[in-house]
Amino acid sequence: MxxxxxxxxxxxxxxxxxxxxxxxxxxxxxxxxxxxxxxxxxxxxxxxxxxxxxxxxxxxxxxxxxxxxxxxxxxxxxxxxxxxxxxxxxxxxxxxxxxxxxxxxxxxxxxxxxxxxxxxxxxxxxxxxxxxxxxxxxxxxxxxxxxxxxxxxxxxxxxxxxxxxxxxxxxxxxxxxxxxxxxxxxxxxxxxxxxxxxxxxxxxxxxxxxxGPIWLTVTLEGFAGHAGSVPMPMRQDALVGASEIIRKFDELVKTEGSETTVGTVGSMQVFPNSRNIIAEKVEFTVDLRDIDLEARTKLEEKLYKIIEETSASFDLKSEIKEDTRSExxxxxxxxxxxxxxxxxxxxxxxxxxxxxxxxxxxxxxxxxxxxxxxxxxxxxxxxxxxxxxxxxxxxxxxxxxxxxxxxxxxx
Ligand SMILES: [Zn+2]
CATH class of the missing domain: 3.40.630.10 (Zn peptidases)
Known part of the structure; x- marks a missing residue:
């Protein structure tokens, strides 16, 4: 020894x-x-x-x-x-x-x-x-x-x-x-x-x-309303939009990422966070990393597109803030x-x-x-x-x- x-x-x-x-x-x-x-x-x-x-x-x-x-x-x-x-x-x-x-x-x-x-x-x-x-x-x-x-x-x-x-x-x-x-x-x-x-x-x-990780904070903004009275077609539900983005992101990394790509949404905040109010604002984090920079960049671009398209289809305003970008x-x-x-x-x-x-x-x-x-x-x-x-x-x-x-x- x-x-x-x-x-x-x-x-x-x-x-x-x-x-x-x-x-x-x-x-x-x-x-x-x-x-x-x-x-x-x-x-x-x-x-x-x-x-x-x-x-x-x-x-x-x-x-x-x-x-x-x-x-x-x-x-x-x-x-x-x-x-x-x-x-x-x-x-x-x-x-x-x-x-x-x-x-x-x-x-x-x-x-x-x-x-x-x-x-x-x-x-x-x-x-x-x-x-x-x-x-x-x-x-x-x-x-x-x-x-x-x-x-x-x-x-x-x-x-x-x-x-x-x-x-x-x-x-x-x-x-x-x-x-x-x-x-x-x-x-x-x-x-x-x-x-x-x-x-x-x-x-x-x-x-x-x-x-290298990319850390993003994504904010989606819709409109609050009474959970009992606003008809479904009229809603701008930020939480449903966020859920859709998160699910699509997960699928994206699994199907199009390299062997070493990992993507995680680990934290979410819902406003006003009440059971009988339609969520007006949702903020969630994204952690995307890979040793293969090219693969990461490709996925990042697609994620931005997912956020843009999904927000539009749910009638939400979206904002993406970059917290960290390491190579x-x-x-x-x-x-x-x-x-x-x-x-x-x-x-x-x-x-x-x-x-x-x-x-x-x-x-x-x-x-x-x-x-x-x-x-x-x-x-x-x-x-x-x-x-x-x-x-x-x-x-x-x-x-x-x-x-x-x-x-x-x-x-
Ligand atoms: Zn350690």
């Missing part, structure tokens, strides 16, 4: 105790007391692994071990240790603690890296507290937007206040921590959060890229090649698959080449206390992370 699986298991179990809910769940919201406690504990593990660790102004925990050739671009490994309010034990933590284990094992195995290595536990990846995630990594990359520190949580606490309470002094005016060329590669291991590896009966996969970000071929060679040596028979969810790696891809390793998780369940990954699978994934990190750090 390349890494110490027992130690990794112990760390995962100990971390799962912080913010524990029920038998298997965790709640470690960004910048919370539990988050701070977790950061302190993990910082201790970094130091045991031989890393010099610090917490930056965004709440990121960063550990560093110097290489023998300090002028070379560095290798960065990492993921996150914050969680959803009703989250699981493996999301983020497998990769963050796995990265520390890699460095710890390298030292124990007598390997001194040529490149310096940094391990990062990125702060607020999940985004549930302030309704905007991948915060820490965007801070490092200089990609935070104005006003982000003024975003409030449900209690009315701003991010700035929360970070102060957490114990750091946030500052958006500084220059990014990393420039292009500073980092040779970023590697992240994560549980798959999907069912593909389980379906293929493989413990570990190599990620091809992170698919797919592909993993570097040279990193995938190294992973492929190493997984073959380890006998993992690892398939290549794409990532539907985004990760810290998505942002890192704007400053350096990146690679990702997925670990099988039960039924693809995540963001849920039922989230589960076999320790054996995590060890295999971290073994591949180790082998890849050793190759790159020595190159």
């Amino acid at each position: 390349l890494i110490n699986g027992d130690r990794l298991k112990r760390h995962l179990e100990e971390l799962a105790e912080i913010g524990k809910i029920g038998e298997t769940g965790v709640c470690r919201l960004a910048h919370s007391k539990e988050d701070r406690q977790a950061v302190e504990v993990v910082k201790g593990w970094m130091e045991e692994a031989g890393l010099t660790a610090k917490i930056d102004g965004f709440g990121n925990l960063i550990g560093r071990v110097e290489g023998t050739e300090p002028d070379k671009p560095i290798l960065v490994l990492g993921s996150h240790i914050d969680s959803q309010p009703y989250g699981g034990r493996f999301d983020g933590t497998a990769g963050a603690l796995g990265a520390i284990e890699v460095v710890h094992s390298m030292r124990e195995n007598g390997i001194t890296p040529a490149r310096s290595i940094e391990v990062i536990c990125f702060s607020d990846e999940e985004g549930s507290r302030f309704n905007k995630g991948i915060f820490g990594v965007r801070g490092l990359a200089g990609m935070l937007e104005e006003g982000e520190l003024e975003r409030k949580d449900k209690q009315g606490i701003t991010r700035r206040e929360a970070l102060k309470e957490f114990g750091v002094e946030p500052d958006l005016s500084g220059s990014p921590a990393y420039q292009k060329g500073d980092i040779e590669a970023f590697l992240e291991l994560h549980i798959e959060q999907g069912p593909v590896l389980e379906q293929k009966n493989r413990p570990v996969g190599i990620v091809s890229g992170i698919s 797919p970000r592909y993993c570097a071929d040279w990193i995938k090649d190294i992973m492929k060679e190493e997984e073959e040596k380890l006998g993992l028979d690892a398939p290549t698959l794409m990532s539907g969810p985004f990760h810290d790696a998505l942002i890192m891809s704007y400053i350096c080449d990146y690679g990702m390793i997925f670990v099988r998780c039960e039924k693809g369940i995540s963001h849920n206390p039922l989230e589960f990954a076999e320790m054996e699978d995590i060890e295999k994934g971290v073994g591949l992370l180790y082998a890849t990190a050793v190759r790159i750090s020595q190159s």
Whole structure:
């Protein structure tokens, strides 16, 4: 074994105790007391692994071990240790603690890296507290937007206040921590959060890229009226129109999407939302993603047409607001090649698959080449206390992370 699986298991179990809910769940919201406690504990593990660790102004925990050739671009490994309010034990933590284990094992195995290595536990990846995630990594990359520190949580606490309470002094005016060329590669291991590896009966996969989402908010406006008196032909029912659009969208993605296209309407608001009033206004979200940008664009155009035609036929006014548009970000071929060679040596028979969810790696891809390793998780369940990954699978994934990190750090 390349890494110490027992130690990794112990760390995962100990971390799962912080913010524990029920038998298997965790709640470690960004910048919370539990988050701070977790950061302190993990910082201790970094130091045991031989890393010099610090917490930056965004709440990121960063550990560093110097290489023998300090002028070379560095290798960065990492993921996150914050969680959803009703989250699981493996999301983020497998990769963050796995990265520390890699460095710890390298030292124990007598390997001194040529490149310096940094391990990062990125702060607020999940985004549930302030309704905007991948915060820490965007801070490092200089990609935070104005006003982000003024975003409030449900209690009315701003991010700035929360970070102060957490114990750091946030500052958006500084220059990014990393420039292009500073980092040779970023590697992240994560549980798959999907069912593909389980379906293929493989413990570990190599990620091809992170698919880019388009997020839209669609508003349909009709006319309210008494549910008992307005005859059917005279109605401008926004809810019936919305239902028709959602059904057609689902059918469109299923019949005309590529193998990797997924489309979801996950949230809807109905006004005035009363059982005896015809719905005047309906607002719903659209999440459309694909690793294949051409396929996504084609479907997006068709969706716009569906919204336009359906609204017209139901006599509704429609408006489409674009909330997010991200392009797919592909993993570097040279990193995938190294992973492929190493997984073959380890006998993992690892398939290549794409990532539907985004990760810290998505942002890192704007400053350096990146690679990702997925670990099988039960039924693809995540963001849920039922989230589960076999320790054996995590060890295999971290073994591949180790082998890849050793190759790159020595190159
Ligand atoms: Zn995650």
